[in-house]
Amino acid sequence: MAVVDVHRFAESITCHAWSPDLSMVALCPNNNEVHIYKSSQDQWERLHVLEKHDQIVSGIDWSSKSNKIVTVSHDRNSYVWSLEGGEWVPTLVILRLNRAALCVQWSPKENKFAVGSGAKTVCICYYEQENNWWVSKLIRKRHESSVTSVAWHPNNILLATTSTDGKCRVFSTFIKGVDTKDPQAGSPAESKFGEQILQLDLSYSWTFGVKWSPSGNTLAYVGHSSMIYFVDDVGPSPLAQSVAFRDLPLRDVLFISEKMVIGVGYDSNPMVFAADDTGIWSFIRYIGEKKAESSGASYSSQFSEAFTKFYGQSKATTANEASESSKSRGGVHDNCINAIVSLSKAGSPKVMRFSTSGLDGKIAIWDLENMEEELGHQF
8 A cells, every 4th residue: 555645735734625637726725715736747837726715715615416515614604616618607505504513524425415514514415596696595403513524325315524523423414306215115315304313422522524325234433532333224223333543533534435444634644544354343454554463462551651750650642742743654745634535436335546635735635455365464
């Protein structure tokens, strides 16, 4: 496994998304603009700057079929950008929010998109052909705090959310006239708009980065307490697992197959989690790490270090030492990784490439070829 390309685009990157042919990337350099770059002869050229928002852009998603970009911002607005005559033209989306918009994602069929917000609501936006504008329906009075991430189920109806209230929830987003009914009578996808299908109370801290597996059978999300959660059989009787790890919390995850997940976050190094033949998930290693420590040794070392520090028998780790430790496990990013994006076609059973962006202003492209041999796991 190797890093194919690393480029620093800005001092810091808030979020990023790729064009359908993967030749262009849209990113927010931690301000109210969206910059679009195109790769040409191993160089990145800035083609467009989208200037419409008044505050920091917190979410970007680029549709793979219609070639439209949706952006959301702390200014409580959202725009859908269409390429017309070589220029990106914005269309305002009516969100009806009184707090910042925090995240956004197109649905699999791209006839809707979801916006999470600091107003404890989720906006499900769709296009009204008669009026030629984008409108939204709100899922209210379900979240007790800000909605930090959203993820669409492959069926285009179910939506998973995470929140700073520590919970993960799954809702039905069925909209009459936009969606078609599921032929399986009584399925969760037949529920009315805004109905809560499931609420998971596995975390006692903020939750982030919810994602569905390619089949939609498994749900994964992370907690701010250095935990990652996996949920099978989403419904009345879900099967949940919690995996604790010894380092800093994650912010986002990505299923690269049904049995393997990549997590990224404050430790600045992507982490690999995998399920064994019995379906039990565990932490495998960091990407780029020379040799994986045995879990027993790592936890024993962690306990000993904590014990001696408690009694003042060892000095605290300095910032330089922490940086060297981070570099020894990969060292591509120098700061928190806040986003991981698949570079495979939508609906693919396996993700062979993905990109990460972080507060260090870098975007890195990772290649998963030969990963099975390196990790000793099939995915």
